[in-house]
Amino acid sequence: MGRSTPAFSFSLLASLALGFVLVVQTQQNPGFISIDCGATNAYIEKENNIAYQTDEGFIDSGKNMQISTEVIYRTSLQLSKNLRSFPNGTRNCYTLRPDRGKNNTYLIRASFWYGNYDGKNQTPSFDLYIDTNYWSTVGSSIFFNEEMMYVSQADDIQVCLVNTGNGVPFISALELRTLGDDIYRLGSGFLQLHWRYDIGQSSKTYIRYPIDVYDRIWTAKNYNLWFILNTTYAIDLSEDNDAYKYKVPGDVVRTAQRSMKASSPMYLQWTPSISTNRWIVYFYFVEIERLADGLQREFTISINDNQIKTTVSLEYLKPVIVVSTAVTGSLISFSIESTNNSGHPPILNAMEYYTFSDLSNVPTAQDDVKAINGIKVMYYIERESWQGDPCVPSYYKWDSLNYSYGNPPRIISLNLSSSGLKGLIATSISNLTAVVSLDLSNNSLTGSVPDFLAQMPSLRVLNLSGNNLNGSLPQTLLKKKPKKKGISVAPIIASVAAVLVLISLGAPAVLWIIKRRQIQNGAAVTTTTTFGGSTGTLELSKNRHFTSTEVARITDNFRTIIGEGGFGKVYFGRLHNGSQVAVKMLSQSSKQGYKEFYREAQLLMVVHHRNLVSLIGYCEEFENTALIYEFMSNGNVRQHLSARNPNVLTWSQRLQIAINAAQGLEYLHNGCKPPIIHRDLKTPNILLNENMQAKICDFGLSKAFVTEQDSYISTCPEFHILGHSSQKSDIYSFGIVLFELITGHPAIIRSPEGSMHILHWVTPFIERGDIQSIVDPRLNDQFNISSVQKAMEIAMACVPMNADERADMNCVLSELKECLTVEIISGRSQRMGNSERRSEFDTTTMELDSHPYAR
Ligand SMILES: *[C@@H]1O[C@H](CO)[C@@H](O)[C@H](O)[C@H]1NC(C)=O
Ligand SMILES: *[C@@H]1O[C@H](CO)[C@@H](O)[C@H](O)[C@H]1NC(C)=O
Ligand SMILES: *[C@@H]1O[C@H](CO)[C@@H](O)[C@H](O)[C@H]1NC(C)=O
Ligand SMILES: *[C@@H]1O[C@H](CO)[C@@H](O)[C@H](O)[C@H]1NC(C)=O
Ligand SMILES: *[C@@H]1O[C@H](CO)[C@@H](O)[C@H](O)[C@H]1NC(C)=O
Ligand SMILES: *[C@@H]1O[C@H](CO)[C@@H](O)[C@H](O)[C@H]1NC(C)=O
Ligand SMILES: *[C@@H]1O[C@H](CO)[C@@H](O)[C@H](O)[C@H]1NC(C)=O
Numbered sequence: 001m002g003r004s005t006p007a008f009s010f011s012l013l014a015s016l017a018l019g020f021v022l023v024v025q026t027q028q029n030p031g032f033i034s035i036d037c038g039a040t041n042a043y044i045e046k047e048n049n050i051a052y053q054t055d056e057g058f059i060d061s062g063k064n065m066q067i068s069t070e071v072i073y074r075t076s077l078q079l080s081k082n083l084r085s086f087p088n089g090t091r092n093c094y095t096l097r098p099d100r101g102k103n104n105t106y107l108i109r110a111s112f113w114y115g116n117y118d119g120k121n122q123t124p125s126f127d128l129y130i131d132t133n134y135w136s137t138v139g140s141s142i143f144f145n146e147e148m149m150y151v152s153q154a155d156d157i158q159v160c161l162v163n164t165g166n167g168v169p170f171i172s173a174l175e176l177r178t179l180g181d182d183i184y185r186l187g188s189g190f191l192q193l194h195w196r197y198d199i200g201q202s203s204k205t206y207i208r209y210p211i212d213v214y215d216r217i218w219t220a221k222n223y224n225l226w227f228i229l230n231t232t233y234a235i236d237l238s239e240d241n242d243a244y245k246y247k248v249p250g251d252v253v254r255t256a257q258r259s260m261k262a263s264s265p266m267y268l269q270w271t272p273s274i275s276t277n278r279w280i281v282y283f284y285f286v287e288i289e290r291l292a293d294g295l296q297r298e299f300t301i302s303i304n305d306n307q308i309k310t311t312v313s314l315e316y317l318k319p320v321i322v323v324s325t326a327v328t329g330s331l332i333s334f335s336i337e338s339t340n341n342s343g344h345p346p347i348l349n350a351m352e353y354y355t356f357s358d359l360s361n362v363p364t365a366q367d368d369v370k371a372i373n374g375i376k377v378m379y380y381i382e383r384e385s386w387q388g389d390p391c392v393p394s395y396y397k398w399d400s401l402n403y404s405y406g407n408p409p410r411i412i413s414l415n416l417s418s419s420g421l422k423g424l425i426a427t428s429i430s431n432l433t434a435v436v437s438l439d440l441s442n443n444s445l446t447g448s449v450p451d452f453l454a455q456m457p458s459l460r461v462l463n464l465s466g467n468n469l470n471g472s473l474p475q476t477l478l479k480k481k482p483k484k485k486g487i488s489v490a491p492i493i494a495s496v497a498a499v500l501v502l503i504s505l506g507a508p509a510v511l512w513i514i515k516r517r518q519i520q521n522g523a524a525v526t527t528t529t530t531f532g533g534s535t536g537t538l539e540l541s542k543n544r545h546f547t548s549t550e551v552a553r554i555t556d557n558f559r560t561i562i563g564e565g566g567f568g569k570v571y572f573g574r575l576h577n578g579s580q581v582a583v584k585m586l587s588q589s590s591k592q593g594y595k596e597f598y599r600e601a602q603l604l605m606v607v608h609h610r611n612l613v614s615l616i617g618y619c620e621e622f623e624n625t626a627l628i629y630e631f632m633s634n635g636n637v638r639q640h641l642s643a644r645n646p647n648v649l650t651w652s653q654r655l656q657i658a659i660n661a662a663q664g665l666e667y668l669h670n671g672c673k674p675p676i677i678h679r680d681l682k683t684p685n686i687l688l689n690e691n692m693q694a695k696i697c698d699f700g701l702s703k704a705f706v707t708e709q710d711s712y713i714s715t716c717p718e719f720h721i722l723g724h725s726s727q728k729s730d731i732y733s734f735g736i737v738l739f740e741l742i743t744g745h746p747a748i749i750r751s752p753e754g755s756m757h758i759l760h761w762v763t764p765f766i767e768r769g770d771i772q773s774i775v776d777p778r779l780n781d782q783f784n785i786s787s788v789q790k791a792m793e794i795a796m797a798c799v800p801m802n803a804d805e806r807a808d809m810n811c812v813l814s815e816l817k818e819c820l821t822v823e824i825i826s827g828r829s830q831r832m833g834n835s836e837r838r839s840e841f842d843t844t845t846m847e848l849d850s851h852p853y854a855r
């Protein structure tokens, strides 16, 4: 986050008045958590009567440090004198447990002052995370606050410092304030503070707790161009007033500025360092001048040339709060301008500037988080990575466990082999209900093997050998194992073989394993898989989950292969209700395919459109991973264009296919936020159903929620820039598809002389204006030449070398519809006996949408 001024600068702190003695509260400030990081004792800050605690109980890692004695005299504020630094581990997290728990709004403020504590004179830079989401990058040499308004997603809130390789992270203070009345709550995201101004204030440098019960820090601000005013009268903060729930302090709004005369607007602007930032501005207005009878101050607030416009009229001493909707741009400007019937200059009492950020990374399932933390506490597991969310973001996943991606992600394997665990087997393990593989071998676990292990629904691999467990195996566990002793392999259901293995390694050791055979080749494997990567806004639950047994039944034991891709084989299947499906299995040998397979699943679970092939369900069971799609009985477009296909597609069918595909692509580019780039559009990836309706498939290379490195930033500006250029690469691919539809040739034309790209083949003909020679001879002249000509022009508009010159999907789509109109009209006029082909039509009179060809 680059910003031009710190929200709260060191000089302000330094100028604090000293010697002000307040009555020390015996009870802590309710709803507050105030940590002076690096402090050795708890204390009450005299300046504001806030009780600060040490780090204890909030974080285990890191060490306490003090800022350099050369600069320590510059500050009177105790919390800035020391800090906690984190030389070890990539991610170190504070855990805050506010009383109100989840789904409540909190102000969270982290303070930093490097103060050359390490004597290196080099300010480090590192990232700050709020739970699983990126908050900000810290790298300031002066005292600095990062502050946000956050709606907690879980009972705990974690603030994490992430080492990005640019120095050792540290923190000076961490504060949480519980807000009431659902204020500062805008959708599912957080508001990051940039500035908060008490306008017209001239007696204090800032106002905070106890004057502001929520401990917002209002910095005094006076603009030279404007007139300063203030009042000593009490502001009306009664419950029937707008401002009541914001609890904005009277001292803040009793001061204001107004423009010099009624005809001059108040005008402010700034240039954000990131133009994609979504700005939200809170304006506070109170009439503090007593105006002559009957007159009222009235003004209009406009942001970014009327992007947002609202009119406010004020009553004496009654506050009005205006919250803008999100504005973006490389220049943000707003004006407050008197209306003609006001006759008084516009006024402004206070304001807050925030940017809105999404919470794109869904945290791990809370029951899993609680269970794994229970295990961590019970066995005193101290590992650098065991902080923050166990699985998200995947960069900072805890060691020794793996998870399945999904909404929410789940822990699916835990390997605490040789980890020095002592004591009984932790009951919290029973709450890791998605765990498939559990390895607690080679520890010092004692007691008996608990019954709950047999109840764990997904557990397939359990290794308890090398412990001091006693007693016998619980009956329930025994029921799961086959009769034979030793290693045995016994297929249970069809080809999905659940194999129970009991290995007796002498009295104290128990090992129980269920192996699951791989479907395709029958080779038994026990590898676990990471369903790593992105989380996005996936909703797994919307799609049906199938067990591997069901998959085997649906596909009649994988009887009919209808295709084979990079991931593995695609089988024909039939659901209970008789509807036909295609079942894509992820082959075990396709390690690389995992990412793409999951990317596709993720995308299709959130994105739905009639021209995108739809996902019906999925199977995610240990090694058996399958995606189940609607069945597209007419195969792919490439097959239809092939010279071997006796049923030649007509020109209007081809146009219809192009329009369908264009609609699908247009939806991905313009209907999805952020836009989705297919990246692998080609005729084999356009499928046709029984009605010859075309749908795009194969989203394995698509990009949307995921960036190259990982998934967790969906709002980063680079992404949009990337998105822009890659959209144009889809357009290029679409142009090639159009050329294939026109010519019937594949993208790479193979001949005895060698291979040639279709574009190289068509270009000389187009340059000569010779359209007839390009058109698929199998169309047998059954087309309207101007329709084909237009299609050719559209295709050409898609393929310029310079991506910026390529058309956009919206435009391509509407032009294609016109092509179809031309073709249909000409077809109709032919049927009506008019054999003369018209070359120009007034397409504007056509109601394309009412025509059955237009969907
Ligand atoms: C960092 O790790 C080293 C080596 O493991 C250890 O000696 C040191 O105490 C650790 N420091 C902190 C602050 O945890
Ligand atoms: C969270 O709180 C809001 C407002 O108080 C409420 O409308 C919403 O239903 C709550 N959501 C959950 C999941 O409890
Ligand atoms: C109000 O205005 C008076 C006179 O201009 C000034 O002395 C005083 O400091 C102002 N009060 C505040 C709170 O700004
Ligand atoms: C206000 O008055 C000015 C000049 O008399 C006029 O140009 C403007 O359109 C008026 N605005 C409105 C909103 O009536
Ligand atoms: C997690 O998955 C990786 C890659 O598949 C594997 O190497 C590792 O052993 C797994 N870890 C656990 C704890 O299962
Ligand atoms: C657990 O990890 C150990 C090594 O740390 C490895 O030997 C063992 O195979 C793993 N167990 C499983 C079930 O993957
Ligand atoms: C068991 O753990 C010890 C250390 O705790 C280690 O030295 C040994 O190699 C481990 N044995 C196996 C089989 O992993």
Ligand SMILES: *[C@@H]1O[C@H](CO)[C@@H](O)[C@H](O)[C@H]1NC(C)=O
Pocket: 367, 371, 374, 427, 428, 429, 430, 431
């Ligand atoms: C398991 O989860 C349930 C529900 O969240 C909770 O009530 C229970 O205490 C948990 N059990 C253990 C052993 O952690």
Ligand SMILES: *[C@@H]1O[C@H](CO)[C@@H](O)[C@H](O)[C@H]1NC(C)=O
Pocket: 417, 418, 441, 442, 463, 464, 465, 466, 511, 513
């Ligand atoms: C179970 O764990 C022990 C000790 O870590 C190991 O030697 C053994 O190979 C494991 N068994 C299986 C089947 O992975």
Ligand SMILES: *[C@@H]1O[C@H](CO)[C@@H](O)[C@H](O)[C@H]1NC(C)=O
Pocket: 446, 447, 448, 470, 471, 472
């Ligand atoms: C198992 O060991 C525990 C102590 O580790 C003991 O209390 C218990 O009686 C033992 N149970 C059996 C069946 O030996």
